[in-house]
Amino acid sequence: xxxxxxxxxxxxxxxxxxxxxxxxxxxxxxxxxxxxxxxxxxxxxxxxxxxxxxxxxxxxxxxxxxxxxxxxxxxxxxxxxxxxxxxxxxxxxxxxxxxxxxxxxxxxxxxxxxxxxxxxxxxxxxxxxxxxxxxxxxxxxxxxxxxxxxxxxxxxxxxxxxxxxxxxxxxxxxxxxxxxxxxxxxxxxxxxxxxxxxxxxxxxxxxxxxxxxxxxxxxxxxxxxxxxxxxxxxxxxxxxxxxxxxxxxxxxxxxxxxxxxxxxxxxxxxxxxxxxxxxxxxxxxxxxxxxxxxxxxxxxxxxxxxxxxxxxxxxxxxxxxxxxxxxxxxxxxxxxxxxxxxxxxxxxxxxxxxxxxxxxxxxxxxxxxxxxxxxxxxxxxxxxxxxxxxxxxxxxxxxxxxxxxxxxxxxxxxxxxxxxxxxxxxxxxxxxxxxxxxxxxxxxxxxxxxxxxxxxxxxxxxxxxxxxxxxxxxxxxxxxxxxxxxxxxxxxxxxxxxxxxxxxxxxxxxxxxxxxxxxxxxxxxxxxxxxxxxxxxxxxxxxxxxxxxxxxxxxxxxxxxxxxxxxxxxxxxxxxxxxxxxxxxxxxxxxxxxxxxxxxxxxxxxxxxxxxxxxxxxxxxxxxxxxxxxxxxxxxxxxxxxxxxxxxxxxxxxxxxxxxxxxxxxxxxxxxxxxxxxxxxxxxxxxxxxxxxxxxxxxxxxxxxxxxxxxxxxxxxxxxxxxxxxxxxxxxxxxxxxxxxxxxxxxxxxxxxxxxxxxxxxxxxxxxxxxxxxxxxxxxxxxxxxxx
Numbered sequence: 211x212x213x214x215x216x217x218x219x220x221x222x223x224x225x226x227x228x229x230x231x232x233x234x235x236x237x238x239x240x241x242x243x244x245x246x247x248x249x250x251x252x253x254x255x256x257x258x259x260x261x262x263x264x265x266x267x268x269x270x271x272x273x274x275x276x277x278x279x280x281x282x283x284x285x286x287x288x289x290x291x292x293x294x295x296x297x298x299x300x301x302x303x304x305x306x307x308x309x310x311x312x313x314x315x316x317x318x319x320x321x322x323x324x325x326x327x328x329x330x331x332x333x334x335x336x337x338x339x340x341x342x343x344x345x346x347x348x349x350x351x352x353x354x355x356x357x358x359x360x361x362x363x364x365x366x367x368x369x370x371x372x373x374x375x376x377x378x379x380x381x382x383x384x385x386x387x388x389x390x391x392x393x394x395x396x397x398x399x400x401x402x403x404x405x406x407x408x409x410x411x412x413x414x415x416x417x418x419x420x421x422x423x424x425x426x427x428x429x430x431x432x433x434x435x436x437x438x439x440x441x442x443x444x445x446x447x448x449x450x451x452x453x454x455x456x457x458x459x460x461x462x463x464x465x466x467x468x469x470x471x472x473x474x475x476x477x478x479x480x481x482x483x484x485x486x487x488x489x490x491x492x493x494x495x496x497x498x499x500x501x502x503x504x505x506x507x508x509x510x511x512x513x514x515x516x517x518x519x520x521x522x523x524x525x526x527x528x529x530x531x532x533x534x535x536x537x538x539x540x541x542x543x544x545x546x547x548x549x550x551x552x553x554x555x556x557x558x559x560x561x562x563x564x565x566x567x568x569x570x571x572x573x574x575x576x577x578x579x580x581x582x583x584x585x586x587x588x589x590x591x592x593x594x595x596x597x598x599x600x601x602x603x604x605x606x607x608x609x610x611x612x613x614x615x616x617x618x619x620x621x622x623x624x625x626x627x628x629x630x631x632x633x634x635x636x637x638x639x640x641x642x643x644x645x646x647x648x649x650x651x652x653x654x655x656x657x658x659x660x661x662x663x664x665x666x667x668x669x670x671x672x673x674x675x676x677x678x679x680x681x682x683x684x685x686x687x688x689x690x691x692x693x694x695x696x697x698x699x700x701x702x703x704x705x706x707x708x709x710x711x712x713x714x715x716x717x718x719x720x721x722x723x724x725x726x727x728x729x730x731x732x733x734x735x736x737x738x739x740x741x742x743x744x745x746x747x748x749x750x751x752x753x754x755x756x757x758x759x760x761x762x763x764x765x766x767x768x769x770x771x772x773x774x775x776x777x778x779x780x781x782x783x784x785x786x787x788x789x790x791x792x793x794x795x796x797x798x799x800x801x802x803x804x805x806x807x808x809x810x811x812x813x814x815x816x817x818x819x820x821x822x823x824x825x826x827x828x829x830x831x832x833x834x835x836x837x838x839x840x841x842x843x844x845x846x847x848x849x850x851x852x853x854x855x856x857x858x859x860x861x862x863x864x865x866x867x868x869x870x871x872x873x874x875x876x877x878x879x880x881x882x883x884x885x886x887x888x889x890x891x892x893x894x895x896x897x898x899x900x901x902x903x904x905x906x907x908x909x910x911x912x913x914x915x916x917x918x919x920x921x922x923x924x925x926x927x928x929x930x931x932x933x934x935x936x937x938x939x940x941x942x943x944x945x946x947x948x949x950x951x952x953x954x955x956x957x958x959x960x961x962x963x964x965x966x967x968x969x970x971x972x973x974x975x976x977x978x979x980x981x982x983x984x985x986x987x988x989x990x991x992x993x994x995x996x997x998x
Contacts, residue, residue, distance in 0.1 A: 213257070213264070214989070218982030220267030224251050225976035227270045232968045239960040243415025245275040246960050247407055272403040275410060281954040283428075286418055288947040290425040290487030295940035297492030301370065302500055302933040308362045309504060310926050316508075319355040320919055323348040324901040327894055330780050336891040342529065342775030349544070349770050356512055360765040363505045370497050371467035375457040377423050377490045378469060381446070382454055384420040385438065388413055389452035392435045396450070399434050410434070420446075425487025442484035444471050461560045462594065462757040469494070483609065498609045500932050506590040507925040509761035511906065513572055514585035515918050516545035516768060518900050521574070521805035523772075526779025526893030531886030546769040555759040556595075556644070564751035567647040568595065570758055573638065576806050577905045577914075578859055586905055586914045587641035593758040595644070597750050601630040605639060608757075614639065630750050640909055642760040782892035784814070785885055786864050786878045794822070794871030798864050801878050802892040806861040810852050812836050817879035818850070818862060822870040830875075836860050843899075 231249050238244040252271045256263035312318050326348040330341050391413040398406040413436060420426045420438070426446065429437045438447035446453050453472065460468035461479050469485060470477035482494040520543040554570045575584025592608040604627050607614050613626040616637040624632055636645040772778055786798025812818060812832070819831030820838065827838035827848060839857070841847035847865045851857040862878060870876075906921040908914035916924065 213266075214986040215983060217265065217267035218979050218986060220254060220269060221979035222976060222983065224249075224268045224270050225972050225979055227273070228972040229969065229976060231273060232965050232972060235960045236962065236965050236969075239962060241411075243411045243418065244960065245277055245407070245411055245414070245958040247273055247275055249273045273407065274403070274405070275407045276958045277410075278954065278957050281950070281957060282414060284950045285947070285954050286421045286426070286428075287487075288943065288950045289418055290421040290491075292940070292943040292947045293422045293489050294425075294487045294492040294495075295936055295943045297373075297489045298496050298500075299933065299936040299940045301366065301493070301496040302929065302936050304366055305363070305500060305504060306929050306933045308359060308366075309508075309929055314355070314359055314362070315922075315926070316352065316355050316359060316511075317919060317922060319348075319352040320901075320922070323352045324898055327898045330778070330894050331891045331898060336780050336889070336894070337529075339529075339775050342778045342780070345778050346770070346772060346775055349772065353545070353765075353768055353770055356508070356765050356768070360505065360508060363501065363508070367497070367501060367505075370493050370501065371457075373493050374467045374469065374490065377488075377493065378455045378457045381420065381423045381440075381490065382452070384416050384423065385446050385452040385454075387416045388420070388436060388438060388447045389450050391416065392447070393450040396433050396435055405434060421488060423488045424485060424490040440485070441480050444480060459560070462755065463557055463759070464560065466497075483611075500929060502592070502609070503590045504925055504929055506592070506759075506761045507921070507928075509764040510585065510588050510590065511918055511921050511925075512765045512768060513547065513588070513761060514575075514906055514921075515900075516547045517572070517574060517585055518577060518805075518903075518905060519544045519897060520547075521576070522893065522897045522900065523779050525783055525803040525805065525896075527781040527783050527881065527886050528779045529776035531883065543771050546771050547764060547767060554642075555762050556756050557759075559755045559757070562751070562754040564597070564754045566597075566750050566754065568633075568644055568756050568758075569647040570642050570644040570760060572760060573641055573643050574807075575641065575905070576810075576859075577900070577903050578804075579807060579810075581807060581858075582908055582911055582913065583638065584641045586908045587911070588760060589640050589909045590761075591640070592762075593639055593760075595756040595758060597752055597754040598627065599752045600750055603628055603630065603633055603750075605758075616644075619643070639758070640760075642758065644758060778894075780891045780894040781886075782890055783880060784862070784878055785881050786876060789875040789877075792871070792874040792876075794869055794874045796822070796866050796868040796870035796874060796876075798876055798878065799867040800890065800892050801862065801864040802896055803861050804859060804863060804896060806859050810858040810860055812850055812860040812862055814862075814878075814880055817877045820876040820878065822872060822874045822876075824872050 227249050228251075231247050235246050249270050250272045251268045253268055254266040256266050258264075308314055323345075326341075326344045329335060330338070330345060335341050391409055395406055395409050395413065398409065417426060417428055417436065417438070424440050427439045429439070431437055431449070435449050436447065437445065437449065440446050444453075446455075456470045456472050456477055457467050458470040458477055458479065460466040468479050468482065469490065470479045482498055485491050485494055523544040554572070556568050556570050558567060572588065573584040575582075575586045577586075593614070594606040594608055594611075596604050596606060598604050605614050605616060606612065615623050615626050616628065616639040617623050618632060619636045619638065621638075624637065628637065633644070634646045636643055638644075782800065782802040784801045784803060786801040788797050812829075817831065818829065821828050821830050829836040829838060829850060835853055836850050837853055837857070838848050839851055841849040841863055844863070844865055846867065847863060849863040850860040852860055864878060901919070902917055904914040904916055904920075906914055906916050906918060907924070
């Protein structure tokens with residue numbers, strides 16, 4: 211009977227295990243990450259008899275998860291992408307609503323501003339104080355709109371920083387959880403078959419949750435342990451050890467929150483471009499490819515708008531008859547951006563070991579000029595200046611890290627690698643001038659790496675021929691220490707006596723002049739007015755970098771200078787007169803100036819002389835260098851241009867009424883005090899033209915391709931397109947995730963109908979085994995009764 215009883219008992223135990231497993235499946239149907247479990251049964255070793263082998267029942271050999279590693283990876287990857295795009299879409303939607311909203315966007319405000327200028331150009335309106343007040347009000351409203359939008363974008367930026375910090379905390383929490391589960395799983399695993407299934411499910415779910423935050427790659431090692439990697443291969447979990455990420459101020463820009471990898475000796479900043487997938491990747495990509503671009507574009511438009519309005523406004527006369535330009539008692543600019551220009555953002559990397567500092571400014575641009583620079587060439591990019599080796603630099607355009615070639619101040623391309631001397635002299639990149647903040651200090655810190663010969667620091671002779679010279683004594687033991695030669699002992703004294711403390715231009719060669727002396731060290735003389743041209747120091751250390759952000763913060767530095775209606779310079783500063791001896795009936799009915807570069811400007815003093823000849827108009831004063839051409843933009847209009855090829859606007863335009871005769875003379879000059887006033891609005895007319903002039907987006911030396919309004923519209927379209935792309939990609943990612951999840955669930959998920967069927971099947975097996983035990987017990991009782 212023991213054989214029957216044992217076999218029945220083994221069947222009972224096997225059926226009970228199956229019932230337990232099925233019940234566990236049913237209870238775990240709504241548990242996140244749960245995988246359906248199955249048990250495997252095998253026959254016990256049979257007993258041999260003369261008739262053959264007699265079965266000895268069954269046993270449960272394993273309880274395992276229904277698991278497909280490939281399907282899990284597909285779900286994890288799709289989870290990372292769905293979270294990535296949904297995060298981007300949410301952020302882009304915020305940005306799109308701000309810049310496209312008519313109640314917040316600047317297009318309506320720009321239109322209202324220029325409409326107020328146009329009202330002032332109408333007949334009898336230049337004297338209207340209400341019309342002038344409207345110009346002031348609309349300029350303040352426009353700036354307020356710009357600053358409001360810029361402030362809203364800054365709020366989004368701070369929200370991104372906060373999101374990065376919270377996401378990093380979540381990543382660390384999941385990493386710690388995975389590491390702890392690795393430890394528990396390793397302790398509880400007994401061979402390949404005896405594994406803690408529920409802990410494996412928890413770890414799988416933790417990896418899935420991690421992928422919601424950042425794309426994670428899993429490598430399984432011996433002992434059923436997961437190693438997890440993110441970014442460009444940074445290890446997040448190694449067995450039982452969880453590495454820690456940190457949200458830290460960016461080394462390139464402390465105002466940006468970066469993701470750093472915690473190491474024994476500090477933090478290693480992970481390049482944002484290497485982090486993909488998940489909410490973290492979505493936040494970083496949004497900031498890099500949309501938020502930065504939009505804010506840079508907005509500030510670039512503000513810079514160009516302010517500079518162009520200021521340049522024209524300076525050429526007018528206000529209501530009190532005061533010429534704006536050169537008057538200390540009148541506002542000189544319509545908008546103030548000087549504080550921004552002096553503080554153009556170019557932060558040094560916090561890991562820099564050198565002492566070099568840089569500064570930058572936006573070059574002035576003259577609309578219509580062939581000298582394409584300044585805001586007409588500015589882009590929406592930032593630029594990373596990198597010291598590639600002591601005394602050598604390169605510039606990487608952000609965010610794509612493409613090497614770009616700057617030019618010197620004369621427009622000569624310097625290549626993708628340039629020297630410290632060229633940087634000290636000033637370089638230009640997309641309309642932005644960059645130079646050393648304190649070249650004098652830089653020259654004084656020059657060390658052996660920058661020296662030639664016996665420690666002599668070379669310099670570029672760029673000062674006037676009569677410029678005074680000064681000498682510096684460098685210590686041989688410490689070249690970084692420099693002393694003015696007049697205060698030096700021994701060699702300094704001898705040299706100072708020999709040179710009389712000041713060198714003449716004749717004593718100065720194209721490079722620095724070495725001065726021999728009996729004392730230690732060597733002496734180098736350079737032009738005092740031109741220390742900026744000196745070769746930069748060993749303070750330029752390989753690996754040091756600076757982040758040039760030429761537009762960031764411009765709007766926050768802007769002010770409306772014209773705060774009173776009488777300060778609006780609507781009238782022209784110049785007037786045209788016909789000679790009393792003229793025989794024709796022509797008169798210069800209006801004359802006005804346009805901003806031009808100083809090299810092209812026709813001198814206004816004492817006056818400009820014009821004569822009408824058989825071949826047309828000619829400039830008699832000054833005698834050479836300029837000519838008169840037809841101004842197609844004005845009926846009956848002419849403008850003075852240079853004789854150069856191509857001809858450049860010389861800054862003076864005029865309109866002629868009537869018909870001149872050959873030999874008639876005319877003059878154009880600055881108005882006298884008696885002629886100042888509010889009788890015309892010719893300067894305001896030129897300011898209204900700015901609305902439609904193509905002055906923006908001519909990067910790479912190309913002609914400007916659009917106006918301020920057009921440039922803003924392009925920014926709106928860019929964000930709208932990115933939003934639509936994120937929405938479409940997000941919908942596709944959501945569909946892919948749903949499909950991948952369904953495929954996985956079809957394999958690993960719990961089907962309640964199937965489990966209910968299994969319950970009945972295993973119940974029958976359990977009851978049958980119980981019946982076997984009952985029969986065996988009855989037979990055993992029969993035997994006992996027979997014996998008794």
